[in-house]
Amino acid sequence: MEEQDLRRHIAAAKRVVVKIGTSSLVDADFSVSQDKIDAIVDAVEARMSAGSDVIVVSSGAIAAGMAPLGLSARPRDLATKQAAAAVGQVHLAQSWGRSFARYGRTVGQVLLTQADAGQRERARNAQRTIDKLRQLGTVPIVNENDTVATTEMRFGDNDRLSAIVSTLVSADALYLLSDVDGLYDRNPSDPGARLITEVRSGKDLEDVAAGDGGELGTGGMAAKVSAARLAARGGVPVLLTSASEIARALDAADTGTVFHTRPASKLSAWKFWALYAADxxxxxxxxxxxxxxxxxxxxxxxxxxxxxxxxxxxxxxxxxxxxxxxxxxxxxxxxxxxxxxxxxxxxxxxxxxxxxxxxxxxxxxxxxxxxxx
Known part of the structure; x- marks a missing residue:
């Protein structure tokens, strides 16, 4: 499939997962940004009104809990992270709910740990819950359950979570949105950095230097590339771009970097689960x-x-x-x-x-x- 054909496929996909990074949801003081969430929801609503089902994977719980708890830096110890997530999940859910309510839509929060995806029956239960929310006209808001997840129980970052959710619900496309407008061969702030518009295989990444997470998030560009390739391995094409480009991305998909699937090597749903999610x-x-x-x-x-x-x-x-x-x-x-x-x-x-x-x-x-x- 040619790049433009893939972009048209993603733009017309019926069932899509949209993953939003932490920096795209909170302000500099770590408080949840209602303006940022409203802009995201406006674009999601436009896509839903055009006939697509949208599942949102939202980062930001720990960051959203920092300002209410008076924390000035992201916590490092597990107990404080879990406490911040417990507070932040409430603020995030309220913000998503208020924003979608402008369009008469209800949201449902789905919190998952690696253990939920790692056990086949629990993974099926999560799939059934998300499907039922969609059937009831409710927008699923998925996040890792940081209030209980330990190091051993974590997906690692919400980029990987979104890839697993995409295959779990048989999505037709995955959008990975953060603060970078696509995949570059080096730090995009470096002079001469080149935007890579499509990735077909690992050969396209041989000369790419992807960094780690920033101050607020845990998933840097390296994590996003890994998640994109993971979703593509499960047969889900990916568009990686910035949250500021979400309206354009969800409309024409003519921005950022696309990751092709490889139908000849696509894994069945069971084999994908066994290889990448199962305990x-x-x-x-x-x-x-x-x-x-x-x-x-x-x-x-x-x-x-x-x-x-x-x-x-x-x-x-x-x-x-x-x-x-x-x-x-x-x-x-x-x-x-x-x-x-x-x-x-x-x-x-x-x-x-x-x-x-x-x-x-x-x-x-x-x-x-x-x-x-």
Whole structure:
């Protein structure tokens, strides 16, 4: 697909996710900016009036709680972050609600942690909730639940959260909006910085230097690029630009940087979830022959190629699959408990008990990293 065709596709997408960065929602004193939110909602309403369903992924909870709590700098310790988020979520939700109420629309807040996406049934529950909100004419406002999320439970940033939400709800496009109008090959303030208008694969990023987050947010350009490639891996095209360009982005999509999907290597919804969202309950270590077999695709993992088992997992759990040098190979749904699998390691199928002769991880439930963008 040519760049202009992709932009037209994004502009006409029926179901879209719009992610807004922290700096685009708060003022310099860390208070929630109603003017900024109103401008965003005006553009979202125009897109919804044109026939699209819009799901908003909103950052800013911790920053929004700083001014009410009298904090002058972003907190560093977990307890204060959680307290700021608890206060900030209220202010953010009220601001979103007031803004959409101007158009007679109701909002619903959906707070998620990595644990919610990591467990298949909880992920389905989140999907059903978002879908029902949409069916009821309510605008879902999604954010990471920073009031309870620990380091181990975090998505890492709301850019990644928006990519996972996009695949979860089968979105037709994802908008990543922050304070930068697109992806540049270096810091956009540097003389000669070049805007990259489209990304088809990792080759387009070989000479790109993307930075980390700023004073208020946690997801810098590097996080946005990673999230965009993640969404594209799941079959969702992405437009990355600044929140100040939201009206133009949601109308004609003729601004910023677009990320193409690669249909030939698109993951199924289950494999995307297993690879990028699921909680891994254990580890399987493979020999070189098994790594070559499973990374070719379409090959099930057999006991003969497994050299070690780690963790106390059960049949049906998701496990991480590593090579002999501990390099990540992929993930899959294991068919045996850890204790039973430990007795099968390195054995040919013919040497196993009859009830142990099925694949350890069937090809249909094995997702490998070999075809990542």
């Amino acid at each position: 891994a309950e254990g580890v399987l270590r493979l020999d070189e022959g098994a790594v070559r077999a499973v990374t070719r695709g379409g090959t099930s993992l057999l006991a003969v190629g497994i050299t070690a088992v780690e963790g106390d997992f059960h049949a049906g759990d998701i496990v991480e699959i590593l090579g002999p040098d501990s390099a990540p190979v992929g993930r899959g749904e294991v068919a045996y408990d850890a204790a039973e699998l430990a007795t099968m390691l390195g054995k040919n199928t013919r040497d196993l008990e009859p009830h142990q002769r099925r694949a350890v991880v069937h090809a249909d439930y094995l997702s490998n990293y070999a075809t990542r963008l």
